[in-house]
Amino acid sequence: MGPLTCPFCNPPKEEIVLANDLCYARYDKYPASPGHLLVIPSRHVVGFFDATDEEHAALLALIREAKDLLDGRFRPDGYNVGVNVGEAAGQTVMHLHVHVIPRYAGDVEDPRGGVRGAIPERRGY
Numbered sequence: 001m002g003p004l005t006c007p008f009c010n011p012p013k014e015e016i017v018l019a020n021d022l023c024y025a026r027y028d029k030y031p032a033s034p035g036h037l038l039v040i041p042s043r044h045v046v047g048f049f050d051a052t053d054e055e056h057a058a059l060l061a062l063i064r065e066a067k068d069l070l071d072g073r074f075r076p077d078g079y080n081v082g083v084n085v086g087e088a089a090g091q092t093v094m095h096l097h098v099h100v101i102p103r104y105a106g107d108v109e110d111p112r113g114g115v116r117g118a119i120p121e122r123r124g125y
Contacts, residue, residue, distance in 0.1 A: 006094075011024065017066075020061060020062055022058035023040055032101050033107060035076065037099075040098075047091070070100070077103060
């Protein structure tokens with residue numbers, strides 16, 4: 001998958017919720033919870049470790065803006081922020097994207113372990 005066929009390259013303007021010079025944010029089309037955002041570099045870059053220092057800084061800045069936006073619109077009780085890097089980690093779109101997932105009290109029976117739930121039997125400790 002390259003920039004011509006990538007679903008995150010050249011997004012429709014109406015999908016962009018936030019943006020800066022190097023990245024943009026849009027709502028996830030398959031949200032894990034209400035307000036689930038993706039923060040995506042504008043340049044086609046496959047994985048987190050392939051991004052430049054400038055892109056990392058721009059992603060972090062937009063993640064902070066995303067939190068402010070989501071706090072105002074959805075009033076979540078917490079957040080999971082995560083990146084899948086490579087197929088073995090669950091990456092299905094080979095264009096770097098950071099998930100900003102609002103969490104709500106009671107949305108799962110036991111939220112302890114958070115992102116450790118990527119490997120369910122390792123979530124509890």
